Amino acid sequence: MTWLPLKLKTYQLKTVYSLLNRYSTAAKALTTVNVNGKAFEADDYTNITPKIASYLNSNLHLKKNHPLSLVRQRIVNYFYTFRYAGNPEFSVYDNLNPVVSTKQNFDDLLISLDHVSRAKSDCYYINRGMLLRAHMTAHQSELLRSGLNNFLMIGDVYRRDEIDSTHFPVFHQVDAVRSLHKERLFPNQPDLEIFEPQYDTKNPFTFKNTISDPMKQSCHTLEATKVMETQLKNHLIGMVKTLFGKDIKHRWVDAYFPFTHPSWELEIFYENKWMEVLGCGIVRNEILVNAGPSNTIAYAFGLGLERLAMALYKIPDIRLMWSNDSGFLTQFENKDLDAKITYKPVSSYPQCTNDLSFWLPENLSIDTFMNNDFYELVRGIGGDIVEQVKLKDKFVHPKTKKHSLCYSIVYRHLERTLTQEEVNRIHKDIEVAVATAFNVVIR
Incomplete structure (x- = not known):
């Protein structure tokens, strides 16, 4: 086993050893992993790093005077305007545990076993059965099962992704569900039904629901789908007009x-x-039946708070959301929720860019090498001073047929100027870690 350089910091060593556990048969397998104060059994799916675990419980969406919190409050206030019998229709859940089961994150949502979103390269797995939620929709079924009809789920979600100014491994979502019984959906038209005649609400599991019709699910009537679609779209158009004018x-x-x-x-x-704001739709009836309600129709949507906040306040880099710099945070202090705030850079620090090229081992090619695994290692060593990682070049040697990759790593600190000397030290640490973890040869 190759010795690691002593100059690597403790958290960097842990990151490298975590990767070694996955890529080197010589590394001793982890037996447990501690996440959010609880010990979990580790296995071949464990890929959560200490760096990612350090973001847990930050709750930026609840932090006073934080831009994410301002947008969250505006969205919540908008949905509080929908009232029934004098009370707000939507309840809000903004402190749900980010550690969820694969059943919650995938199975309950009908996400197939071969769906790309389940890949280890896309999620932060604690083990084969547990992970950090990849979307707030992971809590949808448990809240429906508890008897709730209309609710917002707000919190931090975790996905392994590329590194640039708009992507970060942690971001924040608002997801929502609104479900209605027939009496609420058709208050003045009692002859209309939510379900087609062949659907039996008393024995819903006997009905095979299909989605071959682009207009609706086979269990639903067209009238019910269209009324629910109209409500959904009107509610969401009203929300974006509240935010953007x-x-x-x-x-x-x-x-x-x-x-x-x-x-x-x-x-x-x-x-x-054109900027995508959110995704939405009519909830698959199987999800409602499995969670308990078999005689309702529901809509759901999900949106990212960072995308909205960066657009509304002209914030150029997603890493700023995690800044504790007073020059950033004070720009959002004691502001009216509807105030037009334009972020003003405190100062502009220069970039430092270093390239990293390496030959792949024979068992990997330029098409099978997992970029997200490389990004995760770079993030684990370089931390938040890594502004961007871009695949610069792919090369196959015409004679030896060896495969090579070249990445450009852009370093920039948000609060001070980096020297080329310290960047070179960090870059060297990354080189050593990459060579050890992936069994590559640095060029």
Whole structure:
């Protein structure tokens, strides 16, 4: 086993050893992993790093005067305007445990076993059965099962992804569900039904629901689907007008999600280009039946708070959301929720860019090497001073047929100037870790 350089810091060593556990048969397998104060049994799926675990319980969406919290409050206030019998229709759950089971995150939402979103390269797994939630929809079935009908789920979600100014392994979502019984859906038309005649609400499991019709699920009547679709779209258009102004242009784009049908994405025309805001649709009836309610129809949607906050406040880099710099945070202090705030850079620090090239071992090729695994190692060593990682070049040697990859790593600190010397030290640490974890040869 190759010795690691002593200059690596403790958290960096843990990251490298975690990767060694996955890529080197010589590394001793972990037996347990501690996440959020609880010990879990580790296995071949364990890929959560100490760096990612350090973001747990940050609750930026609840932090006073934080831009994510301002947007969250505006969305919650909007949905509180929908009232029934004098009370707000939507309840809010913004402190749910981010550690969920694969059943919650995938199975309960009809996400197939071979779906790409289940891949180890896409999620932070604690073990084969547990992970950090990849979307707030992971809590949908448990809340429905508890008897809730209309609710917002707000919190941090975790996905392994590329590194640039708009992507970060942790971001925040608002997801929602609204479900209605026949009496609420058709208050003045008692002859209309939610379900087709052949659907038996007393024995729902005997009905095979299909989504072959692009207009609706086979169990639903067209009238019920269209009324629910109209409510959904009106509610969401009202929300984006509340956030971006009553004159904002919008359009609906047909989409596919495993847990809704039909499904749409909402885009707005913002700063001379179309920007996707959210995904939504009519909840698959199987999800409702499995969670308990078998005689309702529901809509659901999900949106990212970072995307909205960055657009509303002109925040250029998603890493700023995690900054404790007073120059950033004070720009959002004691502001009216509807105030038009434009982020002003405190100062501009220069970038430092270093390239990293390496030859792949014979068992890997430029097409099978997992970029997200590389990004995760770089993030684990470089931390938040890594602004961007880009695949710069792929190369196959014409004679030896060896495969090579070249990445550009952009370093920039948000609160001070980095020296090239310290960047070179970190870059060297990354080189050593990459060579050890992936069995590559640095060029």
